[in-house]
Amino acid sequence: MDNDWIRIGTAQLSAAINPLGAELSSLRDGDGRELMTDADPRFWTGRAPLLFPVVGRPYRDTIRIDGTPYPMKQHGFARRRRFEVVEATGTRAVFALHDDEETRASYPFAFRLEVAFAIAGATLSVTVTITNPAATPLPASFGFHPAFAWPLPYGRERGDHRILFDADEPGRLKEIAADGTIAPREVDSPLDGRVLHLADALFAHDALVWAPVHSSAVRYGVDGAPQLDIAFPDTPMLGVWTKPGAAFVCVEPWHGIADPEGYEGDYRDKPGVFAIAPGGAKVIQLTVALVHPQGA
Template structure:
C-alpha cells in the first residue's frame, strides 16, 4: 500500500508531521527545523511514535480472549498498523479517526471510535485521544503512547549528558520483564533522587516500567540547554525504552501493560484494562513542550 502524505501543523516555535497510517507523529521540529524525534534507523527500530490500542505490550501467545473465544492480536494492538481518516485540519491542528471494521473485529469484537487530535499552541504539542464505546455492551481496552525522542537532542551536547527528571518522587521498584511478559518480581529503581541518568546499560533487559508512576510529567534533555517537558495526566504507568546504541529514547505513558507470565484469562481480567460502558468515552492526553 502506498504511504499517505504526512500532515503538517505548525506555529512559529514548533512543527509536527503526522502519518495518517497509524495517526503516528513522525517529525517534531523546532523553529530552526532541528529534529526532536528518532532518526528511525532500521538497524534499531523504524517506529516514531505509535499509538498503542486496544492493548499495551504483548499478550501471551499473541491471543486475546473475549467470552471464551480466542482472537489473534499482535503486540501493542492494531491501531499502529491501521490507516486513519483525516477528518479535520487547520494550520495548527489535525484530527484523525479510526473506527471498527470487519478487519478489526476479527481481532477485537467491539464497536468503537478512536479519535486522535494533534494541536500545537506556541511551543507545545498536545495529543488528545478519545476512545468511544459504540457497542451495546461494555468495552474493555488499554491505550498507550510510544514517542521516540532524539538521543541526543540536536543541541550539540553529548549523548552521555542526557537524563530524564521526574516531577515527583518514585520510591517503588520497577516492574520486571521475562521475555515480553511481566514477572511477579521487581527490579531496583535506577533513579538517583528523581533523576534517571540515561545509559545504554539500563536497557539490556528491555524497558524500564514504573507501575505505578506518581509523576504526571518528566523533563528530558541534557543537564543544560533546551529540554522537552512531557506531560501525561491520564496514565498510571510509564515505560522508558531504547535499544542500546540507538539514537532515540522512548518516554511511554501507558494505561495498560503486557500480560503477566502465564496469564490466560479474559481480556477484562488483564492488568491495566479499563472498561467503558455503552456510549461512554475515555479521554487520554499527553503533551510535549520544548523549553528553550
C-alpha cells in the same frame, strides 16, 4: 513515503503526522531541528506508534474474551491501520479509526478511536478519545510510544541526558520476561532521587517499567540546553525504552501493560484495562513542550 503526512505548526514548533497509524513522525523546533528519532532501520523504524487496544505483548499473542481466544499482536492493531483524516488546519489535525470486519476478528467490539494533534506556541498536545457506540461496556487499553532524539540536537553529549520525574518514585520496577510479558519478579529502581541518568546499559534487558508511576510529567534533556517537558495526566504507568546504541529514547505513558507471564485470564481482567460505559468515552492526553533555559 512522507508525501501524505499531515503537517501542522507554529513559528516555535512543527509536527508531521502519518495517517498510517496516526503516528507522530516528526517534531521540529523553530529552526527545523528534529526532536524525534531518526528511525534507523538497524534499530527500530517506529516513531510514535499508538498502542491500542493492548499495550505490550499478550501471552502467546492471544487475548481471551468470554472464553474465546482472539489473535492479538504486541501493542495492538491501531499502529498498522490507516486513519481517516477528519480535520487538518495550520495548527491542528484530527484522525479517526473505527471498528470494521478486520478489527472485530481480533477485538470483537465496536469503537471509535479519535486522535487530535494541536500546536500552540512551543507545545504539542495529543488528545485521544475512545468512544463506545455499543450498548455494552467496552474494555480497552491505550498507550503512547513517542521516540525522542537521543541526543537532542543542541550540542550536548548523549551521556549527559537524563529524565527528571516530577514526583518521588519509591517503588521497584516491573521486569519483562523473555517472551515480552511481565515477569512476577521486580527489579530495583535505577533512579538517582528523581533522576534517570540515561545510559545504554539500562536497556540491555528491554524497557524500564513503572507500574504504577506516581509522576504525571517528566523533563527530558540536559540542564542549560533546550529540553522537552512531557506531561501525561491520564496514564498510570510509564515505560522508558531504547535499543542500546540507537539515537532515540522512548518515553511511553501507558494505560495498560503487557500480560502477566503465563496469563490466560479474560482480557477484561488484565492489569491496566479500563471499561467505557455504553455511549461513553474516555479521554487520554499527552503534551510535549519545548522549553528553553532561562535567559536564553
